[in-house]
Amino acid sequence: MNIVEVRGLTHAYAKHESPAVDHLDFEVRRGEIVGLLGPNGAGKTTTLHAVLGLLEPTKGSVLVFGRSPIRQRAEVLGRLNFASVDVDLPSNLLVAECLRIFAALYTVPDRQRRVQELIQRFELEPLARRRVAVLSAGERMRLKLCKALLNAPDLLVLDEPTLSLDPYMAQKVRQLLRTIQQERRMSILYTSHNMREVEEFCDRIVFLHRGRKLAEGSPAEVLARANSRSLDELFIRAATSGELVDAA
Amino acid sequence: MPPDAGSVTRIAALFQRYVFLHRRSIIRMFDIGFWPVMDLLIWGFMTRYLQQVVTGPVSQVLIFLIGAMIAWDVHYRGQQAVSISLMEEIWTRNIVNLLVAPVRLWEWVTASFLYASLKVVVVTAILAVLAKGLYAFDLVRIGWAFLPLAASLLLFGWSIGLATSGLLLRYGYAAEALIWGIPFLLQPFSCVFYPLESLPHWAQGIAGLLPSTYAFEGLRRALQAGSVPPAIWLGVIGLNALYLALGAALFVWMFRRARADGRLGHLGQD
Numbered sequence: 001m002n003i004v005e006v007r008g009l010t011h012a013y014a015k016h017e018s019p020a021v022d023h024l025d026f027e028v029r030r031g032e033i034v035g036l037l038g039p040n041g042a043g044k045t046t047t048l049h050a051v052l053g054l055l056e057p058t059k060g061s062v063l064v065f066g067r068s069p070i071r072q073r074a075e076v077l078g079r080l081n082f083a084s085v086d087v088d089l090p091s092n093l094l095v096a097e098c099l100r101i102f103a104a105l106y107t108v109p110d111r112q113r114r115v116q117e118l119i120q121r122f123e124l125e126p127l128a129r130r131r132v133a134v135l136s137a138g139e140r141m142r143l144k145l146c147k148a149l150l151n152a153p154d155l156l157v158l159d160e161p162t163l164s165l166d167p168y169m170a171q172k173v174r175q176l177l178r179t180i181q182q183e184r185r186m187s188i189l190y191t192s193h194n195m196r197e198v199e200e201f202c203d204r205i206v207f208l209h210r211g212r213k214l215a216e217g218s219p220a221e222v223l224a225r226a227n228s229r230s231l232d233e234l235f236i237r238a239a240t241s242g243e244l245v246d247a248a
Numbered sequence: 249m250p251p252d253a254g255s256v257t258r259i260a261a262l263f264q265r266y267v268f269l270h271r272r273s274i275i276r277m278f279d280i281g282f283w284p285v286m287d288l289l290i291w292g293f294m295t296r297y298l299q300q301v302v303t304g305p306v307s308q309v310l311i312f313l314i315g316a317m318i319a320w321d322v323h324y325r326g327q328q329a330v331s332i333s334l335m336e337e338i339w340t341r342n343i344v345n346l347l348v349a350p351v352r353l354w355e356w357v358t359a360s361f362l363y364a365s366l367k368v369v370v371v372t373a374i375l376a377v378l379a380k381g382l383y384a385f386d387l388v389r390i391g392w393a394f395l396p397l398a399a400s401l402l403l404f405g406w407s408i409g410l411a412t413s414g415l416l417l418r419y420g421y422a423a424e425a426l427i428w429g430i431p432f433l434l435q436p437f438s439c440v441f442y443p444l445e446s447l448p449h450w451a452q453g454i455a456g457l458l459p460s461t462y463a464f465e466g467l468r469r470a471l472q473a474g475s476v477p478p479a480i481w482l483g484v485i486g487l488n489a490l491y492l493a494l495g496a497a498l499f500v501w502m503f504r505r506a507r508a509d510g511r512l513g514h515l516g517q518d
Contacts, residue, residue: 013510014509021509026395035395045513046510049510049512049513052347052348052513053326053348054344054348054507054510054512054513055507055508055509055512055513056349056504056508070507073350074351074352075350075351075512077348077349078350080348082344082345082348084344086341086347086517087341087342088340088341088342088416089340089342090265090340091340092269092271092272092273093265093268097268101261101264101265102261102345102349104257104260104261104264104353105259105261105262105346105350105418106348106349106350107253107254107257107258107350108348109255147345157348175267188405189456191276192295241422
């Protein structure tokens with residue numbers, strides 16, 4: 001069974017001429033890291049929101065762990081987690097108590113130990129007694145990733161997780177995520193505009209443009225089919241011409 | 249969805265999150281007491297002045313103004329606490345974290361009701377002590393009926409809070425003005441400071457649709473006659489049940505509409 005199964009996903013926002021996502025098909029298998037790529041407005045966030053049960057598709061279906069994130073919301077959400085550069089954590093809480101509260105929301109067993117373990121893994125010990133409000137953007141993102149791993153999710157949904165990190169910390173976070181992902185055979189659905197990161201981190205990519213899928217496969221396969229040297233080049237080509245590089 | 253073993257843990261965690269809002273913020277702590285105390289001072293001094301210039305049985309009725317102000321605050325704080333707990337999540341851009349957590353809507357609502365109740369108990373206790381000390385007005389004079397009637401005003405506050413929260417989910421910041429505006433829309437028709445029969449006929453029709461009107465009529469009767477007629481209890485219970493059901497239905501409907509439109513994921517970002 002696929003962890004995520006998206007079939008014919010279409011979503012049109014009110015007062016928008018064309019759908020944000022148009023007949024999209026893809027899946028995420030167990031233990032796989034899948035990158036959703038595409039220029040701004042390609043439909044990446046809309047797709048993530050459909051997987052998270054934040055929006056109801058106009059047409060098509062989304063199944064997570066074989067269930068609907070709309071109709072079986074609590075069961076699905078208990079097994080996944082999420083971090084995004086655009087979503088913050090409560091600024092008035094201390095780092096450790098923020099994680100404890102979220103651990104309780106996910107009914108994590110042995111919360112104290114789990115929080116401590118993640119604080120150590122993401123090198124947040126010196127900040128544990130600080131308010132979230134005073135953290136730098138990079139520190140905040142590390143905290144969001146801690147929160148996203150609290151419930152040891154089977155599926156981790158990440159929206160631009162390394163955008164606010166310096167190159168050193170971004171590399172560390174990628175390594176850490178890869179280690180945790182391999183330890184638990186966790187699946188990751190991931191968006192990023194950093195094409196090098198995508199090439200290094202993702203097992204498979206789904207390239208979107210104006211809501212439609214342009215290409216799908218491992219980064220190497222997609223590059224070979226598109227006769228392109230790098231994902232950066234491919235990204236610019238897709239953004240400027242919307243050229244179909246793979247009739248997937 | 250029915251409660252499970254984790255429901256209590258999740259409700260307690262959300263309740264703690266809302267209580268913690270006040271812990272490190274002097275402004276928020278101050279805000280709990282400041283506005284109600286200012287209201288009490290104004291109504292208290294006005295009552296004292298009117299008692300000096302008005303004689304006869306009317307002067308005895310005037311003291312009710314202080315009790316009415318305290319009781320209205322129960323409704324107002326109850327409504328505000330429910331709506332603002334959701335608004336807080338939008339302001340801090342934490343709302344999506346909660347919407348993608350395995351928290352049931354009813355658990356979230358229950359936590360906000362508990363938070364509203366705690367806030368109301370604290371504010372009412374402060375006001376009761378000050379009213380006794382400054383104006384010799386004793387809430388106990390109203391009698392045992394004060395507790396269920398105040399609870400009904402809190403319940404009405406929850407219902408309005410649920411409805412405005414639903415509109416916040418659907419319309420985001422555009423609906424923020426409703427949080428502050430709706431209580432002022434309801435107050436003139438709730439007969440807080442004057443009896444129902446003093447209103448013009450058309451306004452009595454509107455007032456009769458509000459459970460708050462029956463609660464304030466009940467408080468006046470309790471103070472004057474020492475008892476509350478059954479018809480008033482019937483109005484209080486029946487209308488509160490209706491408004492709570494309507495508030496919950498609107499909240500769920502707006503949540504579903506916001507999800508269908510794709511607005512949920514963008515709350516706080518527009």
